[in-house]
Amino acid sequence: MTDKEYSDFLIPNVSHDYLYYEDKYPKRDLKEGAMVTRFAPSPTGFVHMGSLYTSFSDLRFAKQTGGVCYLRIEDTDGKRTVSNGIEGILDDFKSLDISFDEDPIKGGLYAPYVQSERQDIYKAFAKKLIEENKAYPCFCTEDDLNEIRTLQEVSKDRIGYYGNYAKCRNLTREQVIEKVKNGEKYIIRLKSNGSFLNKIVLNDLIKGKIEMPENDLDIVIIKGDGLPTYHFAHAIDDHLMRTTHVFRGDEWVASYPIHEQLFKMLDFELPKYAHIAPITIKEGNTVRKLSKRKDKEAAISYYAKLGIPSEVINLYLATINNSNFEEWYSSNTDKTIDDFTFTFNKMPIGGSLFDIDKLMNISKIYFSRQSGEAIVEKLLPYLRTYDEEFYEIVNNNKEKLISILNIEKYIKRPRKDIASYSDVRKYTWYMFDELFNSDAYKEIEKKDYYDVEILNDYFSNYYDSNDSKDEWFEKIKLVAEKYGFAKEVKLYKENPDNYKGHVGDVCELIRVAITSLTTTPDLYEILKVLDNNSIKNRIMMFNKAL
Numbered sequence: 001m002t003d004k005e006y007s008d009f010l011i012p013n014v015s016h017d018y019l020y021y022e023d024k025y026p027k028r029d030l031k032e033g034a035m036v037t038r039f040a041p042s043p044t045g046f047v048h049m050g051s052l053y054t055s056f057s058d059l060r061f062a063k064q065t066g067g068v069c070y071l072r073i074e075d076t077d078g079k080r081t082v083s084n085g086i087e088g089i090l091d092d093f094k095s096l097d098i099s100f101d102e103d104p105i106k107g108g109l110y111a112p113y114v115q116s117e118r119q120d121i122y123k124a125f126a127k128k129l130i131e132e133n134k135a136y137p138c139f140c141t142e143d144d145l146n147e148i149r150t151l152q153e154v155s156k157d158r159i160g161y162y163g164n165y166a167k168c169r170n171l172t173r174e175q176v177i178e179k180v181k182n183g184e185k186y187i188i189r190l191k192s193n194g195s196f197l198n199k200i201v202l203n204d205l206i207k208g209k210i211e212m213p214e215n216d217l218d219i220v221i222i223k224g225d226g227l228p229t230y231h232f233a234h235a236i237d238d239h240l241m242r243t244t245h246v247f248r249g250d251e252w253v254a255s256y257p258i259h260e261q262l263f264k265m266l267d268f269e270l271p272k273y274a275h276i277a278p279i280t281i282k283e284g285n286t287v288r289k290l291s292k293r294k295d296k297e298a299a300i301s302y303y304a305k306l307g308i309p310s311e312v313i314n315l316y317l318a319t320i321n322n323s324n325f326e327e328w329y330s331s332n333t334d335k336t337i338d339d340f341t342f343t344f345n346k347m348p349i350g351g352s353l354f355d356i357d358k359l360m361n362i363s364k365i366y367f368s369r370q371s372g373e374a375i376v377e378k379l380l381p382y383l384r385t386y387d388e389e390f391y392e393i394v395n396n397n398k399e400k401l402i403s404i405l406n407i408e409k410y411i412k413r414p415r416k417d418i419a420s421y422s423d424v425r426k427y428t429w430y431m432f433d434e435l436f437n438s439d440a441y442k443e444i445e446k447k448d449y450y451d452v453e454i455l456n457d458y459f460s461n462y463y464d465s466n467d468s469k470d471e472w473f474e475k476i477k478l479v480a481e482k483y484g485f486a487k488e489v490k491l492y493k494e495n496p497d498n499y500k501g502h503v504g505d506v507c508e509l510i511r512v513a514i515t516s517l518t519t520t521p522d523l524y525e526i527l528k529v530l531d532n533n534s535i536k537n538r539i540m541m542f543n544k545a546l
């Protein structure tokens with residue numbers, strides 16, 4: 001049997017050889033320095049904060065270098081596969097407005113992007129290794145492997161299929177052929193050329209140099225069901241999809257010796273690696289990885305429900321990704337994330353504690369920089385799903401809500417109260433007659449200067465919605481004086497006994513009467529948004545509540 005016949009015998013019915021695929025998937029024609037990255041999840045049905053964080057690096061670095069970022073589904077492990085697993089992931093990304101340059105639905109020149117559809121490709125490369133005597137069939141049964149393990153435990157040796165323990169490594173071709181003909185089941189293993197005594201170095205782009213023993217395990221490359229293992233499949237895919245940079249969780253550092261060896265034995269150029277430290281969370285005295293099972297904050301749907309915009313999640317991930325991003329974003333009010341250049345040396349080497357307060361704070365900054373128009377546009381679809389009542393109100397009063405949201409927005413220190421779409425109702429409800437009734441006054445703390453006569457006089461004889469802010473305030477001062485309040489706080493402080501209060505108290509009276517609240521954005525602006533009828537009604541309700 002020639003080498004070729006031997007590999008055909010072990011792995012039959014493969015339509016093409018590996019050279020066919022090398023031709024079919026040529027090197028990408030990109031400018032110097034452009035990164036080709038990939039996000040490669042198992043089809044678990046959803047994206048969570050941890051995986052989103054990895055994809056953030058993939059997408060950012062590809063984008064900022066003019067490269068390509070593709071999505072590849074790694075479904076060779078049946079245990080990690082759920083039905084609709086791929087659709088779920090794509091839907092989650094869609095809900096976050098994230099798209100990849102190539103993905104299983106969109107396709108691309110390096111398709112298919114689902115590993116289970118690439119079986120022939122893996123087999124072609126497994127055959128290459130067999131022909132070059134770099135891989136071999138292994139007939140060991142579960143019992144055989146247990147026996148090896150027991151032997152290793154007794155002699156306190158390293159566990160695994162390697163060296164002299166690798167029983168099938170030295171079977172002759174004749175022995176192999178006979179076993180196959182006898183119907184014995186087999187898998188394909190790599191014939192490792194490494195020694196555990198040698199050291200290799202991973203030059204990680206984030207973590208720096210990491211020294212590890214060379215791999216000497218004869219790892220499985222093709223399983224009994226004909227599917228490749230993760231190690232084997234990802235090496236072939238990263239090569240054929242012409243990946244230049246691999247971003248992945250740092251739990252994969254330990255597998256690097258296997259991967260480096262695989263790439264070398266397959267004659268592939270090794271991509272560069274960036275192992276990302278996880279997002280962590282404090283539990284009692286210990287710090288652990290944010291868990292998609294235990295932590296509600298890990299689910300993307302949690303933020304969708306709260307009404308946190310996807311841009312904010314992106315901004316938050318940027319603050320974890322690069323330690324200098326947050327300060328840059330806070331001080332560059334006119335810039336967006338696309339104006340920032342992410343670098344490897346600013347990425348954290350150890351885990352980053354998940355900080356929901358920081359996320360909310362970033363969200364407040366984000367909302368403060370959005371126009372009222374932009375907020376309302378995205379608010380409506382949110383409300384349609386989560387708050388029908390407010391949806392109807394906003395839909396009928398778009399301009400009004402825009403005016404409300406624009407209050408104190410275009411000033412040096414814009415207001416930063418709203419952190420989510422669900423907050424919009426919380427901070428604006430009192431401006432809508434549909435939501436405002438006498439119950440609003442139930443909680444107010446009644447003060448002795450809460451006098452409706454002052455209000456009636458003010459609104460009948462002084463207030464004019466066309467006044468400038470200065471004119472408006474001058475009139476309030478007049479009313480204050482008329483009813484025995486100091487027109488300036490300073491005067492009041494000098495002689496508190498001479499006055500009922502000061503101009504600020506008159507403003508408070510107006511504010512409480514009109515909104516039922518003691519703190520709101522600028523009162524002058526608020527009054528301008530409300531019409532005379534609303535104001536009249538509210539004064540009546542206020543009067544009753546006193």
Ligand code: GLU
Pocket residue numbers: 039040041042074234247248249252
């Ligand atoms: N499929 C692997 C996982 O879900 C991806 C690891 C990698 O990016 O290489 O963890």
